[in-house]
Amino acid sequence: xxxxxxxxxxxxxxxxxxxxxxxxxxxxxxxxxxxxxxxxxxxxxxxxxxxxxxxxxxxxxxxxxxxxxxxxxxxxxxxxxxxxxxxxxxxxxxxxxxxxxxxxxxxxxxxxxxxxxxxxxxxxxxxxxxxxxxxxxxxxxxxxxxxxxxxxxxxxxxxxxxxxxxxxxxxxxxxxxxxxxxxxxxxxxxxxxxxxxxxxxxxxxxxxxxxxxxxxxx
Amino acid sequence: xxxxxxxxxxxxxxxxxxxxxxxxxxxxxxxxxxxxxxxxxxxxxxxxxxxxxxxxxxxxxxxxxxxxxxxxxxxxxxxxxxxxxxxxxxxxxxxxxxxxxxxxxxxxxxxxxxxxxxxxxxxxxxxxxxxxxxxxxxxxxxxxxxxxxxxxxxxxxxxxxxxxxxxxxxxxxxxxxxxxxxxxxxxxxxxxxxxxxxxxxxxxxxxxxxxxxxxxxx
Numbered sequence: 106x107x108x109x110x111x112x113x114x115x116x117x118x119x120x121x122x123x124x125x126x127x128x129x130x131x132x133x134x135x136x137x138x139x140x141x142x143x144x145x146x147x148x149x150x151x152x153x154x155x156x157x158x159x160x161x162x163x164x165x166x167x168x169x170x171x172x173x174x175x176x177x178x179x180x181x182x183x184x185x186x187x188x189x190x191x192x193x194x195x196x197x198x199x200x201x202x203x204x205x206x207x208x209x210x211x212x213x214x215x216x217x218x219x220x221x222x223x224x225x226x227x228x229x230x231x232x233x234x235x236x237x238x239x240x241x242x243x244x245x246x247x248x249x250x251x252x253x254x255x256x257x258x259x260x261x262x263x264x265x266x267x268x269x270x271x272x273x274x275x276x277x278x279x280x281x282x283x284x285x286x287x288x289x290x291x292x293x294x295x296x297x298x299x300x301x302x303x304x305x306x307x308x309x310x311x312x313x314x315x316x317x318x319x320x321x322x323x
Numbered sequence: 324x325x326x327x328x329x330x331x332x333x334x335x336x337x338x339x340x341x342x343x344x345x346x347x348x349x350x351x352x353x354x355x356x357x358x359x360x361x362x363x364x365x366x367x368x369x370x371x372x373x374x375x376x377x378x379x380x381x382x383x384x385x386x387x388x389x390x391x392x393x394x395x396x397x398x399x400x401x402x403x404x405x406x407x408x409x410x411x412x413x414x415x416x417x418x419x420x421x422x423x424x425x426x427x428x429x430x431x432x433x434x435x436x437x438x439x440x441x442x443x444x445x446x447x448x449x450x451x452x453x454x455x456x457x458x459x460x461x462x463x464x465x466x467x468x469x470x471x472x473x474x475x476x477x478x479x480x481x482x483x484x485x486x487x488x489x490x491x492x493x494x495x496x497x498x499x500x501x502x503x504x505x506x507x508x509x510x511x512x513x514x515x516x517x518x519x520x521x522x523x524x525x526x527x528x529x530x531x532x533x534x535x536x537x538x539x540x541x
Contacts, residue, residue, distance in 0.1 A: 117502065240533070240534065240537065241537065243537070245541075270538050277530075277531075281519070281522045281523055281524065282522065282524050294522055296515075297515045297518035297519045297522075300519070304499045305498065306497060306499065312494065316494050319491055320488050320491055322462050323463075
């Protein structure tokens with residue numbers, strides 16, 4: 106637990122939270138995540154394990170932990186994954202241990218996962234979860250953003266557009282909705298959500314003793 | 324409804340919210356309210372009706388609507404008040420009509436009310452309510468702040484200190500808790516709560532049609 110609100114007589118500590126950002130590819134989620142972590146260096150990114158091959162520029166342990174399928178299945182069967190999914194034939198999952206440690210120590214964790222992962226996280230940890238869905242302003246704009254990624258082929262763009270339509274049907278399962286018209290505003294909005302959620306009564310541990318102290322005249 | 328998130332094809336509008344700030348006198352609530360309204364000029368203050376006499380510097384229609392006891396009782400009996408309370412022998416209440424109008428038009432309203440008022444508002448409008456409790460860092464600091472108000476006598480300070488102890492016992496009925504150690508941080512925190520709560524899915528009207536439009540390829 107971090108000491109967010111200290112006092113001479115009683116310490117109020119904070120339980121960490123799990124900030125989930127979901128959106129179709131191209132809606133801006135990855136850029137917003139990066140900018141948010143620049144502002145909040147203590148915000149830890151959850152690093153997923155995956156069985157897909159590394160893309161150019163990706164770094165083991167930063168973007169993903171790249172593991173063989175047999176290891177993935179072993180960890181999944183041992184319940185060491187908080188959530189997992191199969192997307193385009195590859196497995197993706199979230200290791201449980203680093204998340205549990207961070208929450209207990211009052212550190213927040215950022216998740217860049219899809220609606221399937223979010224649903225599974227909800228089952229495990231509803232009270233620690235803050236789920237944000239980012240929508241594109243229009244499909245034309247989404248397509249423009251996907252096409253500007255030099256690395257993706259026309260077939261990949263078409264596949265992502267189709268997947269976007271599916272992904273967006275799950276917006277109503279999220280706590281907060283942001284339409285990403287410009288990055289600066291969207292970043293401010295996600296940041297406000299993070300800062301506000303930290304102040305929720307349930308996340309502040311020791312408030313009861315703090316107020317007892319006040320009421321005793323301290 | 325205000326047009327917060329506009330688009331060429333579907334408009335997302337927003338339902339207003341009721342932001343309640345409660346705290347013992349001297350914890351900083353009134354100063355934070357004033358600073359927040361400087362930043363958010365569209366944030367409307369709920370003006371209560373009261374049967375107590377005007378204090379030096381108070382303005383009819385700004386600080387309160389000062390009305391006779393018989394009128395208060397009439398309005399209360401006609402259910403024209405969203406909440407009401409008797410404090411130190413005087414009646415205080417919140418007129419219902421301006422609140423209903425503001426929420427429907429997407430304007431937010433700020434309430435500076437005590438725990439009794441908050442409880443009554445919760446019964447009427449739980450989904451529109453965002454309740455924030457502001458705690459002083461210590462009772463010594465609270466007393467110092469109360470004593471620095473030239474207008475209050477020693478007896479008044481003593482009475483407010485006693486009332487603070489009672490008021491603070493209701494902290495757990497609030498959504499968010501802020502310990503006001505310095506005004507600048509507390510203002511940032513309340514502002515983050517307001518901005519985040521505006522993005523809650525339930526407050527954005529028209530999202531369903533907006534996403535339908537996106538999924539249809541717009």
